[in-house]
Amino acid sequence: MTDSWTERLSEYVDGELDLATRAALEAHLATCASCRATRDELQRVVDRARSIGYREPATDLWGAIETSITANTSRAGRRLVTVSWVRLAAAAAIVAMVAGGFAWTLATRRTQVVVTVTSSGDTLANVVRPPAPAAAATAVASYRDAAADLQRAFDAGRSTLRPETMRVIEENLRAIDLAIAQTDSALRRDPGSAYLNEYLAATMQRKLKLLRRAVEITTARS
Amino acid sequence: MGRPRVTVSDAGSLERSSSSEGEAAGDDASDVAAAAAGDVRAFERVYRRHVARIHSTAVRMLGQEEADDATQDVFVRAWQRLGQFRGDSAFGTWLFRLAVNVMLSRREVVAIRHKRHVDDAELVESLSAADASPELGLDFQAAIARLPPGMRQIFVLHDIEGYKHDEIAAMLGIAQGTSKSQLHRVRMILRRYLSA
Numbered sequence: 001m002t003d004s005w006t007e008r009l010s011e012y013v014d015g016e017l018d019l020a021t022r023a024a025l026e027a028h029l030a031t032c033a034s035c036r037a038t039r040d041e042l043q044r045v046v047d048r049a050r051s052i053g054y055r056e057p058a059t060d061l062w063g064a065i066e067t068s069i070t071a072n073t074s075r076a077g078r079r080l081v082t083v084s085w086v087r088l089a090a091a092a093a094i095v096a097m098v099a100g101g102f103a104w105t106l107a108t109r110r111t112q113v114v115v116t117v118t119s120s121g122d123t124l125a126n127v128v129r130p131p132a133p134a135a136a137a138t139a140v141a142s143y144r145d146a147a148a149d150l151q152r153a154f155d156a157g158r159s160t161l162r163p164e165t166m167r168v169i170e171e172n173l174r175a176i177d178l179a180i181a182q183t184d185s186a187l188r189r190d191p192g193s194a195y196l197n198e199y200l201a202a203t204m205q206r207k208l209k210l211l212r213r214a215v216e217i218t219t220a221r222s
Numbered sequence: 223m224g225r226p227r228v229t230v231s232d233a234g235s236l237e238r239s240s241s242s243e244g245e246a247a248g249d250d251a252s253d254v255a256a257a258a259a260g261d262v263r264a265f266e267r268v269y270r271r272h273v274a275r276i277h278s279t280a281v282r283m284l285g286q287e288e289a290d291d292a293t294q295d296v297f298v299r300a301w302q303r304l305g306q307f308r309g310d311s312a313f314g315t316w317l318f319r320l321a322v323n324v325m326l327s328r329r330e331v332v333a334i335r336h337k338r339h340v341d342d343a344e345l346v347e348s349l350s351a352a353d354a355s356p357e358l359g360l361d362f363q364a365a366i367a368r369l370p371p372g373m374r375q376i377f378v379l380h381d382i383e384g385y386k387h388d389e390i391a392a393m394l395g396i397a398q399g400t401s402k403s404q405l406h407r408v409r410m411i412l413r414r415y416l417s418a
Contacts (some may be wrong), residue, residue, distance in 0.1 A: 007403075011402065038410075042410075055277070065294050069298055
């Protein structure tokens with residue numbers, strides 16, 4: 001059972017009520033067993049929350065962190081390394097199609113890393129040079145050009161697809177476009193986020209992959 | 223300001239440590255200064271001192287599967303920003319605030335990736351339904367994990383981390399009244415899981 005005082009019980013437990021309200025509530029508590037029980041339960045929730053401790057991660061994360069910060073602080077120089085590209089801290093990330101696979105350019109604060117996924121699935125990261133100021137914008141433009149080209153090719157062949165296939169592809173494209181737009185919006189608020197940059201790159205890659213597959217289907221049917 | 227509890231878990235237990243915050247702060251000061259000068263080993267000591275709190279909070283705010291990546295992101299960002307730490311507050315406080323910001327920035331993307339566009343009210347209803355079904359056996363922490371993200375973040379920040387409503391309101395971009403009413407709502411749900 002609840003009454004008008006029930007909503008104030010958390011504030012009471014937290015000591016946030018002014019003196020007059022607190023006195024009135026305590027007068028009510030003296031006559032209302034239900035509110036007293038609720039107050040006691042809320043206090044137990046607070047006590048339980050305060051007793052919750054912290055747990056070390058199941059796996060030691062330091063190795064990956066050290067790799068990232070070492071990569072960030074290393075001086076630019078030409079070297080070829082094999083890395084998990086998602087671990088690279090990036091200030092900007094874009095996607096471009098290359099023969100046999102995809103390549104991402106991750107422009108970090110001090111280096112520019114070209115990550116290539118070969119047709120065999122290998123991932124190679126090549127630290128090439130300090131980033132050009134306009135590298136990110138240029139690369140995003142390259143992605144948009146590639147996506148637009150694929151979209152035109154897909155549009156040209158869409159009449160060959162069954163309505164159900166068409167619906168699935170278009171729903172996925174809309175979901176990906178939404179994800180790109182929302183991630184881009186989040187990046188405007190937090191432009192240094194490696195995670196957001198990486199996610200944006202992965203999402204762009206997913207869109208190109210989907211478009212390429214859709215074009216392949218239309219081409220096979222035409 | 224939240225209460226920075228220095229904690230270390232042992233063998234997976236969830237008991238709080240009684241380590242001295244002052245001692246940790248003293249250790250932090252020298253290690254943070256060294257790390258800011260590029261000493262990676264000093265930064266590793268900072269990491270080991272704080273990782274349990276950061277990771278546990280990431281688990282509670284983002285879920286287990288996002289926690290490792292979020293924790294790595296927090297420490298990489300901290301390393302990049304060490305030069306901005308002026309010592310106006312304890313390093314642990316500065317780091318935790320940075321961590322919360324990183325976690326909040328991930329919320330939207332996490333929701334997109336996992337397609338968790340489920341209405342909060344539905345989740346609350348599901349918890350209430352579960353409450354009426356003891357056989358589901360949800361314990362207190364499992365119930366926290368199932369809270370809608372916004373309510374869970376308020377509960378974690380207020381009742382577990384000790385932040386005030388005005389601080390939470392600023393962090394989440396909500397009104398203080400919303401923070402208070404949501405917290406009360408969460409507690410009214412969780413009280414039913416106390417005995418589990």
